[in-house]
Amino acid sequence: MSDQKLPTRGEDYSEWYNQVVLRAELADYAPVRGCMIVRPYGWALWENITAALDSRFKATGHVNAAFPLLIPRSFIEKEKSHVAGFSPELAVVTHGGGEELEEPLVIRPTSETIIGYAYAKWIQSYRDLPVLINQWNSVVRWELRTKLFLRTLEFFWQEGHTAHATFEEADFETRQMLDIYTDFAVREAAVPVIPGRKSDSERFAGADQTFSIEAMMGDGKALQAGTSHNLGQNFAKAFEIRYLDKNGVHQHCWTTSWGLSTRFIGAIIMVHGDDQGLIFPPRLAPFQLVIVPIYKTEDEKSSVLECAQKLRKELVAAGIRVKMDEREGVSPGFKFNDWEMRGVPLRLEIGPKDVAKGSVVLARRDRPGKEGKSFVSQQDLAASVAKLLEEIQKSLYDRALAFRNANTFETATYEEFKKAVEKGFAFSWWCGRSECEAKIKEETKATMRCIPLDQPGGTGKCVQCGEISKEKGIFARAY
RNA sequence: CGGGGCGUAGCGCAGCCUGGUAGCGCGCCUGCCUUGGGCGCAGGAGGUCUGGAGUUCAAAUCUCCACGCCCCGACCA
Structure with a gap:
């Protein structure tokens, strides 16, 4: 870290974003332009996002699978508007094993086509429906204007793909998944979103209807944070995904797809962050609480650390994600600023005075300075912490909603x-x-x-x- | 893909105009000192100056070509 202070959001919002992502060690630039290295701290956040979504998918009957990275180019060309939409941004593999390929392979920009191929094989009867599959993967779209998390050449996401017997079922699915994204954004990420329908020009290439959740960033700009598409029978017709109905008549399936990407991390950063850096919503934060031990002498050090370890164990046992910052040679003041920049929602300070009094200091990330600090007894600490985390979660949502309403x-x-x-x-x-x-x-x-x-x-x-x-x-x- | 900017130590930059010993700040390492809001002092390590070609006795510096990255516009989760 060269300069200690971030640029403020008012000075240069874009630069604030770039710096906070790099300094908080969420991600780094890769040697290939537009690609991103997701660092452990950023990936931990993504893992919490995936866990929250995955459980919701499972609860609504979806299962996970994996489809190939490489897709025959002819597949992409089977659905008219799909090709038109994606061909400018395809990465194409032309060589393999030292030889030019007979048919170039496209690196998936999304998997409707290869999954359509598989569904056509798997689905024969109305008894096979619905098919409700999701996959967690990365896709490649040759973006020319890139920004970490928001728009990268390769990005990580989940893509759900379902096939149904009727339009009504597909429509229900499309809306259900939009509801799930909304629920996730609001309850887990504390990000207020507006669920809605896309206009014709903003619709997904190959969809009859596209829905999205839209969020307002800290600079008043909008970010599409998740999408759900009703694909009608377009892909079913292109890939011959058919089933025999109860009357013995062949029908084309109705399919849907829906996705939420690492772009959502950008939303979390820009919705909650302040001039000190990140603020993570407690339910998704990699660390919900950081312990900063404070001591001068060796004696103090051992008693403070012993007490801090005991408290850490209690908190972990209560299911709280805790980081103990035992770094030597950096002052507590430095650690305070460091973890604030990195968005940890709650900080626990413990020094010799606290050990003597049986208390600790808890400092809320969402309320800077003394206002957010409170002295709390070590008795029932886990309960106090859990309560504060919930309050922070709520206040982040309220604050973001108030900001959106005001703008x-x-x-x-x-x-x-x-x-x-x-x-x-x-x-x-x-x-x-x-x-x-x-x-x-x-x-x-x-x-x-x-x-x-x-x-x-x-x-x-x-x-x-x-x-x-x-x-x-x-x-x-x-x- | 157009316009602009920049490539010199891990990061941020100066040096280039006017060619001649490779510099500063931060970070890093070692030691001492400090630690309740971004400590201090001393010492130290670290460079094919993005790459290639040219001009010259001599190129980070001048010329040409290439490559890369960032920012701003047209297209997209």
């Missing part, structure tokens, strides 16, 4: 709209036409994020063209 504007005129998207979200009537959407983008740089599922009802005038509209949309500049 979301219901705009009546186009002038108001233009001002709104400078600061945050515009929630405005929209006629639904792509031309209006394109014009808005051209003139304001804001894009149609989603049409929230939660609509006020009634009608209003499209913010751009003035036509009577039935729905309101979220518009914002986006990552």
